[in-house]
Every structure is written in C-alpha cells, then in structure tokens.
Amino acid sequence: MGHTSGCALLLCALLLACAGLSDGRQLYQAPLTPLQKVQAGYFNNTALFAHMREFASRCSSIARLTQIGKSVKGEPLLVLELSNKPGQEEAKPNFIYIANMHGTEPGGRQLLLTLAEWLCASYPKDATAQRIIDGMHLYLMPTMNPDGYTEDLYENINFVNLNRDFPDPVQRKGKGLTASGKEQPETTAVMNFFLSRPFTAAANMHEGAFVANYPYDGTPSGNTAYNPTPDDGTFRFLARTYASRHVMMANSTEFPGGITNGAAWYPIYGGMQDWTYLSTGTFQITLELWDIKGTAPPRTLWAQNRAPMTQYALWSTLGGLRGSVRRRGTLAPLEARITVGASSTVTRTTKRFGDFYRPLAPSNTPYLVRVAVPALNWTQSFNVTVPYTGRGALLNVIVP
Incomplete structure (x- = not known):
C-alpha cells in the first residue's frame, strides 16, 4: 500500500468516526437544552x-x-x-x-x-x-x-x-x-x-x-x-x-x-x-x-x-374587567367591592394598590358593574363593554 493510499484511508476512517458512522456510535452529541x-x-x-x-x-x-x-x-x-x-x-x-x-x-x-x-x-x-x-x-x-x-x-x-x-x-x-x-x-x-x-x-x-x-x-x-x-x-x-x-x-x-x-x-x-x-x-x-x-x-x-x-x-x-378604585385628591387606594350584573361573586380591590381583576366574557352588550366602598357608604354603577380583542375593559374609579 502506498503512502498516499494509506493517508486517504486514515482520513476516511477519521471522517467516519467523527460522523459516528464507523461502528454505529455517536462520537459527539450536543447537550440537551x-x-x-x-x-x-x-x-x-x-x-x-x-x-x-x-x-x-x-x-x-x-x-x-x-x-x-x-x-x-x-x-x-x-x-x-x-x-x-x-x-x-x-x-x-x-x-x-x-x-x-x-x-x-x-x-x-x-x-x-x-x-x-x-x-x-x-x-x-x-x-x-x-x-x-x-x-x-x-x-x-x-x-x-x-x-x-x-x-x-x-x-x-x-x-x-x-x-x-x-x-x-x-x-x-x-x-x-x-x-x-x-x-x-x-x-x-x-x-x-x-x-x-x-x-x-x-x-x-x-x-x-x-x-x-x-x-x-x-x-x-x-x-x-x-x-x-x-x-x-x-x-x-x-x-x-x-x-x-x-x-x-x-x-x-x-x-x-x-x-x-x-x-x-x-x-x-x-x-x-x-x-x-x-x-x-x-x-x-x-x-x-x-x-x-x-x-x-x-x-x-x-x-x-x-x-x-x-x-x-x-x-x-x-381579557375581562380590570381597574382601580381611589380617593379623589390624594388618589389613595380604597377597599371596594365590585359586582357584575346579577352575579353574587364579589371581587375586592387590593389594600395596597386599590386594583382589581375580574374575568368576564366579551360581549357587545354592556355589563352593569357596581362599585361599592363600604367605609364611605358610597356606591355607583357603570355600564362596561368587554371587547373581543383580549385586552379587556379598563374601569378606573375616583371616589369623592
């Protein structure tokens, strides 16, 4: 066997080994992410x-x-x-x-x-x-x-x-x-x-x-x-x-x-x-x-x-109704109760921020949303329409 042929065979074997084809085993495999x-x-x-x-x-x-x-x-x-x-x-x-x-x-x-x-x-x-x-x-x-x-x-x-x-x-x-x-x-x-x-x-x-x-x-x-x-x-x-x-x-x-x-x-x-x-x-x-x-x-x-x-x-x-309830002037967060239509479910604002989040299905017909602040004996109703965009309806309430 000549020198050139020997080098060619050696190179071929190396290439096959690197490709994982010489004996069916993979020489290198990238780690899983x-x-x-x-x-x-x-x-x-x-x-x-x-x-x-x-x-x-x-x-x-x-x-x-x-x-x-x-x-x-x-x-x-x-x-x-x-x-x-x-x-x-x-x-x-x-x-x-x-x-x-x-x-x-x-x-x-x-x-x-x-x-x-x-x-x-x-x-x-x-x-x-x-x-x-x-x-x-x-x-x-x-x-x-x-x-x-x-x-x-x-x-x-x-x-x-x-x-x-x-x-x-x-x-x-x-x-x-x-x-x-x-x-x-x-x-x-x-x-x-x-x-x-x-x-x-x-x-x-x-x-x-x-x-x-x-x-x-x-x-x-x-x-x-x-x-x-x-x-x-x-x-x-x-x-x-x-x-x-x-x-x-x-x-x-x-x-x-x-x-x-x-x-x-x-x-x-x-x-x-x-x-x-x-x-x-x-x-x-x-x-x-x-x-x-x-x-x-x-x-x-x-x-x-x-x-x-x-x-x-x-x-x-x-994607539903979200917002906040705050006091006029100071914008201090208020503890409020939010109800929608005839549902008995009460959604409460958070004490620290006065924010609330209430799932609602999108609708072309407005929902009647009642916001009550018991500490101030204050209640007001709003008509809110939830769009079909997935971005929800925003209701930020300022209480006198």
Missing part, C-alpha cells in the same frame, strides 16, 4: 425539585421558588412564581396552574416545567411571553401530590382523593367553606396559598379525557345535571378559550366544543374548583389533557397545550 431536557421524559421527585431550584437560580430575574407546605411524607410542595418582579407585591393579577393532584396523572409535571423553560428562553423577544411576564404574576405548581406520584397512587399516601378533600357547599350544608381541620396536608397547603393572595383565575391539570371542565362540580340532589354558577357565561367562555385552541378538545365527539359543566358530566363533592370559586372568587377550571392516564409524551403535551395555556392565562386575567 433545558427546554429539551424537561421534554425528554418524566422526572422523579428528586429530579423535579432539583430542576425547579436550579431553574429559579438560572432564571432568577423572572423566577422565584416558594415552598407552600409539605406532603404527608414530608416532600416539599413547591411553587414557581414567574414575573418581571418576582416576589414583589404589584398592581397585577395573580394566576396559577396546578398539576399532578392525582398521582397517576403526571402529564402536568413536565408540561409546567416546559412552560417555565419556554418563558425563560423566550422573554422578552416573544410578545406572548413578554405580556405574561410583564403583565401578571404566574404561579406554577407541577405536583400537588408527590407521594402519590412516587407510590403510583391516584390518591395521596393516606389514600385520600385530594379532589374530594376541599370544603364543599353541599356537604357542609350551610356551615361555610372554612377548613374543617380534617383536610390532608396537601389540601391545607393549597387552601392557605389561595387565601394568601388574590388569585384572579386558575386551572387544575388532570388526565382521563380531552375536555375543559367548569363549575359547578356537584348538585344538591346528587344526580347528574347541569349546575351553573352565577357566572356561567364567563366560565363557558373561559373553558372555550382553552378548548378551542386544543386540537383534541376542539375536535371532541364526546364533549361538544371540548367543554363540559362538571356536574353535567358526573357530580363530585369536595373538588378544588368549586371551593376556590366560592371561597376566594378565583375563576378556576379543570383540564383533562390526555385520555389514557400516565402515557402522555411530554413533547406532544407541549405541542397541544402551548397556545391554550398561554392564551387562557392571558384572557382570564387581562
């Missing part, structure tokens, strides 16, 4: 918590990690807050996604981590990411039931279904919706978190179907029947906001339009969405994101839910 990593498979609890802590450090300009409690077995219940001013109280709405309430429904774990990574990577170059980060405080709780996930239990480790564990208006029979003291630690932590700040809207991620479910979940009779809230039109709109952007929900043959009233599907009692709505005024819906539990590929989940997740958060917080 954080966004790719959270879509590559499901994290166990140790990896999940470690990733959330690392994310909060890596994306610290827009992220803050909070522990709101512990599970029965002592696992931390962690929540990521995403905002351009994380940890600061501002005149902005609060929104939360909660996942893995049932241990055998893990899809939301990776989905919420993916949403967080996308927001960190996309802000501020993407307009949607920028509007979310700059316009609200977004909270993400990837697992409410870490013990159930580890033990492959639908319930928590005490065999309690956490979506039957909240104080229920039918079960309590006029005794109110405050904690009974018998709730599970995971339930208590979530209840306290909802009561700790004014959440405008929320969604709870489940698996077992493709549908967006809205309150009420139960009926006084216990029979399956449509049981609307006083804000049924707004809830139906919010559910459609998600479902219409989700390919499987939008094309559902089981649920027209991909939405259902909870009690019309099957009644439950002690559910989270009824409690948050009645106790805190939070407009929460339940999302069934995959038909066969525990089998959803994270990449597919993200592809199907990216647009619905971002748009639902925006429309539910900034």
Whole structure:
C-alpha cells in the first residue's frame, strides 16, 4: 500500500468516526437544552425539585421558588412564581396552574416545567411571553401530590382523593367553606396559598379525557345535571378559550366544543374548583389533557397545550374587567367591592394598590358593574363593554 493510499484511508476512517458512522456510535452529541431536557421524559421527585431550584437560580430575574407546605411524607410542595418582579407585591393579577393532584396523572409535571423553560428562553423577544411576564404574576405548581406520584397512587399516601378533600357547599350544608381541620396536608397547603393572595383565575391539570371542565362540580340532589354558577357565561367562555385552541378538545365527539359543566358530566363533592370559586372568587377550571392516564409524551403535551395555556392565562386575567378604585385628591387606594350584573361573586380591590381583576366574557352588550366602598357608604354603577380583542375593559374609579 502506498503512502498516499494509506493517508486517504486514515482520513476516511477519521471522517467516519467523527460522523459516528464507523461502528454505529455517536462520537459527539450536543447537550440537551433545558427546554429539551424537561421534554425528554418524566422526572422523579428528586429530579423535579432539583430542576425547579436550579431553574429559579438560572432564571432568577423572572423566577422565584416558594415552598407552600409539605406532603404527608414530608416532600416539599413547591411553587414557581414567574414575573418581571418576582416576589414583589404589584398592581397585577395573580394566576396559577396546578398539576399532578392525582398521582397517576403526571402529564402536568413536565408540561409546567416546559412552560417555565419556554418563558425563560423566550422573554422578552416573544410578545406572548413578554405580556405574561410583564403583565401578571404566574404561579406554577407541577405536583400537588408527590407521594402519590412516587407510590403510583391516584390518591395521596393516606389514600385520600385530594379532589374530594376541599370544603364543599353541599356537604357542609350551610356551615361555610372554612377548613374543617380534617383536610390532608396537601389540601391545607393549597387552601392557605389561595387565601394568601388574590388569585384572579386558575386551572387544575388532570388526565382521563380531552375536555375543559367548569363549575359547578356537584348538585344538591346528587344526580347528574347541569349546575351553573352565577357566572356561567364567563366560565363557558373561559373553558372555550382553552378548548378551542386544543386540537383534541376542539375536535371532541364526546364533549361538544371540548367543554363540559362538571356536574353535567358526573357530580363530585369536595373538588378544588368549586371551593376556590366560592371561597376566594378565583375563576378556576379543570383540564383533562390526555385520555389514557400516565402515557402522555411530554413533547406532544407541549405541542397541544402551548397556545391554550398561554392564551387562557392571558384572557382570564387581562381579557375581562380590570381597574382601580381611589380617593379623589390624594388618589389613595380604597377597599371596594365590585359586582357584575346579577352575579353574587364579589371581587375586592387590593389594600395596597386599590386594583382589581375580574374575568368576564366579551360581549357587545354592556355589563352593569357596581362599585361599592363600604367605609364611605358610597356606591355607583357603570355600564362596561368587554371587547373581543383580549385586552379587556379598563374601569378606573375616583371616589369623592
């Protein structure tokens, strides 16, 4: 063999090796990006918590990690807050996604981590990411039931279904919706978190179907029947906001339009969405994101839910009615109560800023909005039209 031929063969072998073709092995593979990593498979609890802590450090300009409690077995219940001013109280709405309430429904774990990574990577170059980060405080709780996930239990480790564990208006029979003291630690932590700040809207991620479910979940009779809230039109709109952007929900043959009233599907009692709505005024819906539990590929989940997740958060917080109530002259914030039409739902202004946020469906017909300041014995009504643009209606009230 001549020198030239030997060099040519050596060069060929080197090129094949570098290409990973000489023996079927890849010599070099670029490391996964954080966004790719959270879509590559499901994290166990140790990896999940470690990733959330690392994310909060890596994306610290827009992220803050909070522990709101512990599970029965002592696992931390962690929540990521995403905002351009994380940890600061501002005149902005609060929104939360909660996942893995049932241990055998893990899809939301990776989905919420993916949403967080996308927001960190996309802000501020993407307009949607920028509007979310700059316009609200977004909270993400990837697992409410870490013990159930580890033990492959639908319930928590005490065999309690956490979506039957909240104080229920039918079960309590006029005794109110405050904690009974018998709730599970995971339930208590979530209840306290909802009561700790004014959440405008929320969604709870489940698996077992493709549908967006809205309150009420139960009926006084216990029979399956449509049981609307006083804000049924707004809830139906919010559910459609998600479902219409989700390919499987939008094309559902089981649920027209991909939405259902909870009690019309099957009644439950002690559910989270009824409690948050009645106790805190939070407009929460339940999302069934995959038909066969525990089998959803994270990449597919993200592809199907990216647009619905971002748009639902925006429309539910900034697409309805928002504004402030202040005193003439000093512009001091006032504690006011806002009600709309015949609905019994009361939206309250914040003490520090006097701001408020109230989900409402767009309509060409004006809503009758009543603003009351009990301390001043002052009430006034306004006609407000909510546009179809997603930008909402603004009502800033100056009280004499």
